[in-house]
Amino acid sequence: MSVSGLSEQPRPARPAWGLLVELDGRPVAFPAVSADIVLPELSLVVLVGPAGSGKSTFAQARFKPTEVISSDFCRALIADDERDQTATPGAFQILHLIAGLRLRRRRLTVIDAVNSKPEDRRPLLELASEQDCAAIALVFDVPAEVCAERDARRGRMVGRRAIEAQGAEVSASLPVIREEGFAAVHMLGADAAERVVKRVPLGVNRRWERGPFDVIGDVHGCSSELEELLGELGYRAAGRGDDHPETLVHPEGRRAVFVGDLVDRGPDTPGVLRRVVGMVAARSALCVAGNHDDKLRRALLGRPVKVAYGLEASLRQLEDGPALRQDARVFLESLPSHYVLDRGALVVAHAGIKSSMQGRDSPRIRRFTLYGETTGETDESGFPVRLDWARDYRGRAFVVYGHTPVAEPSWRGRTINIDSGCVFGGRLTALRYPEMQLVSVAARGRYAERRPDGEDAGAEPEGAAFP
Numbered sequence: 001m002s003v004s005g006l007s008e009q010p011r012p013a014r015p016a017w018g019l020l021v022e023l024d025g026r027p028v029a030f031p032a033v034s035a036d037i038v039l040p041e042l043s044l045v046v047l048v049g050p051a052g053s054g055k056s057t058f059a060q061a062r063f064k065p066t067e068v069i070s071s072d073f074c075r076a077l078i079a080d081d082e083r084d085q086t087a088t089p090g091a092f093q094i095l096h097l098i099a100g101l102r103l104r105r106r107r108l109t110v111i112d113a114v115n116s117k118p119e120d121r122r123p124l125l126e127l128a129s130e131q132d133c134a135a136i137a138l139v140f141d142v143p144a145e146v147c148a149e150r151d152a153r154r155g156r157m158v159g160r161r162a163i164e165a166q167g168a169e170v171s172a173s174l175p176v177i178r179e180e181g182f183a184a185v186h187m188l189g190a191d192a193a194e195r196v197v198k199r200v201p202l203g204v205n206r207r208w209e210r211g212p213f214d215v216i217g218d219v220h221g222c223s224s225e226l227e228e229l230l231g232e233l234g235y236r237a238a239g240r241g242d243d244h245p246e247t248l249v250h251p252e253g254r255r256a257v258f259v260g261d262l263v264d265r266g267p268d269t270p271g272v273l274r275r276v277v278g279m280v281a282a283r284s285a286l287c288v289a290g291n292h293d294d295k296l297r298r299a300l301l302g303r304p305v306k307v308a309y310g311l312e313a314s315l316r317q318l319e320d321g322p323a324l325r326q327d328a329r330v331f332l333e334s335l336p337s338h339y340v341l342d343r344g345a346l347v348v349a350h351a352g353i354k355s356s357m358q359g360r361d362s363p364r365i366r367r368f369t370l371y372g373e374t375t376g377e378t379d380e381s382g383f384p385v386r387l388d389w390a391r392d393y394r395g396r397a398f399v400v401y402g403h404t405p406v407a408e409p410s411w412r413g414r415t416i417n418i419d420s421g422c423v424f425g426g427r428l429t430a431l432r433y434p435e436m437q438l439v440s441v442a443a444r445g446r447y448a449e450r451r452p453d454g455e456d457a458g459a460e461p462e463g464a465a466f467p
Contacts, residue, residue, distance in 0.1 A: 037186050037197045039136055041205070042360065044103060044128040045110040046121060046182070048173075049140030050166035051158035052147030054192050056112055058140075062197045063110050069095050069102075071113035083156050096123055103131035106359065108199070116169035118180060125181045132362035134183035139170070141189045203336045204361050206286070207343050213433045214250075215257045215348055217409075218290065218402040219276075220423035221266020221314065221447070226275060228441045229428050230256070238282065247282040248275070255283075256430075257339065259402040260290025260350035264310030265423045265448040269317050270324055277331045289335035290350040290403065291370040297332035300325060310448065337366040344397055346433055351403035352415065355395025372403060390415040400431055405450065409438060423447045 039045060045063075047055040059068045072082035074094040079087035095111065102109045115121050121137075128135035147163050178185050188195060214233045219226050230248055235256070237246040250256075262276055263269045279285035289297075296314055299305045307315065318325050338349035340359045347358050351372035357365045374384035386404075390412050393399065402419030409418045409429055418438070422428035425446030430439045 037138070037195055039108065039197060039199050040134050040183075041108065041199050041201050042103070042106050043108055043134045043136050043183075044099065044124060044131075045108070046115055046124050046135060046137050047110065047112050047140070048115045048121070048137055048170060048177075049142065050114060050116065050144075050147055050163045050170060052150035052154075052163060053140035053142040054150070054188075055138075055140055058138075058188070058192055058195075059110050059112050061193075063108075067108055068110045068112050069098050071095055071111075074098075092123075096127060099124070100127055100131065103127065103133055114166050116166045116173065118173060118176065121177075121180060129181070129362070129364075132357065132360040132365050134361075135181065137177060137182045137185045139174075139177070139185060139187050140192065141187050142192075143190075202359065202361050204338050204340055205359055206339050206341050209255070209286075209339075209341050211342055211346070211433055212252075212254050212435070213257050213341065213346065214254055214439075215259060215400045215418065215431045215433060217259055217418040217420060217429045218261040218405070218422070219258070219266070219272050219428065220261055220264055220292070220310070221269040221272055221317075222422045222428060222443065223266070223268035223271030223275065224444055225422050225428040225441055226272055229430055229439070230275075232439055232441060233430060233432070235284070238284075247278045247284065249279075249282060249284040256285040257341070257348050257400075258285065258287040259348055259400065259418065260288050260335070261292045261402065261419075262287070262290070263296050263314045264292040265313060266310075267445075267447060269314040270321060273324065273328050273331070277327055280331070286339055286348075287335055288338055288348055288350055289332070289366075289370065293332050293335060294370055297329065300329040300332070337361055337369040340397070342434075347395075347397045347399045349399065349401050352389050352393075352399060352401040352417075354389060355393065355397065358395065358397060390417070398433075400433075421450070424450050 047059065049055050056070065071088070071091055074091035075084060075087045076082040077094060078090045081087075095113070099109050099111060111124055113120070115124070125135050144163065144167055147167070148160055151158050151163060216226075216229065233250070233256070234252070234254070235248040235250050238249040256279060258276060262272050266272070276285060276287055280287055292310065295305055295311055299307070299311060299315060305311065318328065338347060338353050338358070340347050344359070347353060349369040351369055353365070353369050357368060371384060373387040373389040375387060377385045379385055390399075393413055393415050395414065397414070399415045401415070401417055404417065405419050405421030405424060405426065406417050407420070407426070409416055409420055409431075416431065418429045418431050420427040420429040420440060422443045425443050427440040427442055431437070432439060
C-alpha cells in the first residue's frame with residue numbers, strides 16, 4: 001500500500017479502485033466499474049487510513065455531522081485537547097458507547113479513526129454483530145507524501161514518523177481485512193473526492209408496500225392445493241410468460257406473501273416453484289425463505305446436506321428440468337429472512353421473529369427466522385429444543401409465520417402461525433391482511449407423516465451447515 005513510506009518515487013496515475021478481493025491468497029484491488037459506494041441504510045461504516053489520507057474530509061462531505069463519530073472529538077470531550085494521546089483509551093470507550101447506542105436506534109454510524117490494525121477494528125466488528133448490522137470498511141489508499149503534505153498544513157501535526165507507522169499497519173492489514181468480517185471493503189484513492197455514497201434499503205425492508213396482502217402458509221410441494229387456494233383468494237391468469245406458466249395476479253391489486261417452505265414432501269415441488277417464481281417475477285407475490293427452501297438451495301449449490309425429510313423428493317422431481325433447477329437456485333438464493341411491510345405494521349417470517357430483530361438482517365437473524373428460537377441443545381433425535389418466542393412477544397407489528405404445523409391457526413397476542421399442515425393431510429391456509437380473515441382449503445391427500453411428538457421432522461439441528 002502506498003502509505004507505508006515517504007521515500008517512494010512518483011508513480012503514474014492509477015484507476016479508481018473498487019472492491020478489495022482475494023485471488024490465490026493475495027489481496028487484489030480491482031478498478032471500480034461504478035464509482036458509487038453503496039451502503040445499507042443500517043450499517044457501521046469504518047474508515048481506515050493514516051492521518052492526512054482524507055478520511056474526515058470525505059466523511060464531512062457525505063454524512064450528517066451527527067452520523068460521524070471521531071476519535072479526535074471523543075478525545076477532546078474528556079481531555080479538552082484532541083491531541084492528548086493519554087486520553088485515547090477513554091476516548092474509544094466513549095466512541096464505542098455512542099456507536100452502540102446509535103446502532104441500537106437503527107442509525108447509520110461512521111467511525112472516523114485511523115483503525116489501522118485488526119485489534120483496532122475488532123471491537124467495531126463485534127459491535128456491528130451484536131446489533132445485527134453490516135460493517136463496511138472504506139480504506140483510503142493515498143500516497144504517503146500527500147498524507148505528509150496535508151498533515152503539515154493542519155493546525156496540529158501528527159508527524160512523519162507516525163504517518164509512516166500507521167501506513168505500514170494499514171498495508172499489513174490488507175491480506176486479512178476482508179476475512180475480519182466486513183460485509184464489503186472499498187478502496188479509495190486519489191479519486192476519493194469524486195466517489196458517490198448511495199444508501200439503499202435493506203432487502204427485508206418493504207415498509208412502503210401497503211398491501212392489501214394474502215399471507216400463505218407452508219405449501220410443501222402441494223401445488224393442487226395452492227392453485228385452489230389462490231383461486232379462492234381471487235387470483236386470476238394474466239397471460240403466459242416465456243419460461244413460466246400463466247402468471248396469476250389479483251384484479252384488486254392484492255399481493256400474495258409466502259411464509260416459506262415451498263418445497264419438499266409434497267407431490268409437485270416443481271409446480272409450486274413455477275407458480276411462485278412467476279408470481280414474484282410479475283410482482284404479484286413476495287416470498288421469504290423457509291428452512292426447507294434454504295436446504296434445497298444449499299443442495300442445488302452442491303454443498304453438503306443431509307438428503308432427508310422430503311429433500312430427496314424435491315431433488316428427484318427436479319431431475320428432468322435443468323432450466324427449472326437453475327431458476328430455482330437463483331430464486332431461492334434471493335429470498336430474504338423476513339419482510340417488514342405496511343410501514344412496519346406487518347412482519348412475515350417463516351419461523352417467527354422477535355421485535356428487536358425486525359428490519360435488521362444478519363446470519364443470527366436468518367437462523368432464527370428459519371428455525372425459530374432454540375436452547376442450543378438437541379433432543380434424543382438430534383433436533384433442536386425450541387423456545388416459545390411467541391409467548392413473550394410484545395412488539396407492535398403483527399407477525400405472521402409458519403414452520404411448525406398447528407391444527408387450527410389462532411392469534412397469540414399479535415402473532416399467528418398459519419401452517420395448518422397441508423402436506424400432512426391438514427389444510428393450506430392464508431391470512432387476508434388487513435382484514436385479518438383466514439381462508440383455507442383442505443388437503444387432497446396425506447403426503448407425509450409427522451414425527452410422533454408433532455414437531456416438523458424437516459427442521460435441521462441448529463448446528464446444520466449454514467449458510
